Amino acid sequence: MFTDQQKIGVMLxxxxxxxxxxxxxxxxDRGLLAIGNLLFLSGVVLILGVQKTTKFFLQKKKIKGTICFFLGILILILTRWTFIGLGIETFGFINLFGDAFPIVISVLRKLPIIGTILNHPTVNRWLSKTEAGSELPF
Incomplete structure (x- = not known):
């Protein structure tokens, strides 16, 4: 199903x-956040491939998220403003990968312990609102 390269990408x-x-x-901790960013980005490149990754990040509707994501990483690493860089990077991450959150939530609901928590009526009601997009301001 997955190639070895994609398996390594998922692990990274x-x-x-x-x-x-x-x-x-x-x-x-700035060092751990920087290592986490590098590992995550290299994993995405290995999962999708270089051309698909470039196409994904340069989509017209996701360009704002791409700019914020990479600008946040640069601010985090170069200027050492950890809190500001992480905030900008998180905004970009949500704009880039926000479309995949409902899929991730549906997969997590099938896991033994996490699924029990996510299927709790209170959490389920909140997730249903979030999946509909009513609480996401961007």
Whole structure:
């Protein structure tokens, strides 16, 4: 189903998400956030390929998200303004990958422990509103 290159890409992306999460937990550690960004981006390139990744990031409707995402990474790494860079990067990430959130949520609902939490009536009601787009301001 997946090629070896795509399997490595999924692993790199997962490690990137883990390092980013760890960087946030450790009071916005700039080094861990930078490593997480690099791993995530290299994983996306390995999953999609160079041409499809370029096409994805340069879509006309996603150009605002692309600019914010990469500008946030640059601010995070070069100027050491971790909080501002992470905020801009998060805005870009949501604009770029926001279309995939309903798919991710439906997959997570099928997992044993996380699925139980996501299928709780209160959480389910909130996720249903979010999936409809009523609470996303952008």
């Amino acid at each position: 992306s997962a490690m990137g998400a883990f390092f980013s999460f760890l960087g946030v937990l450790l009071f916005l």
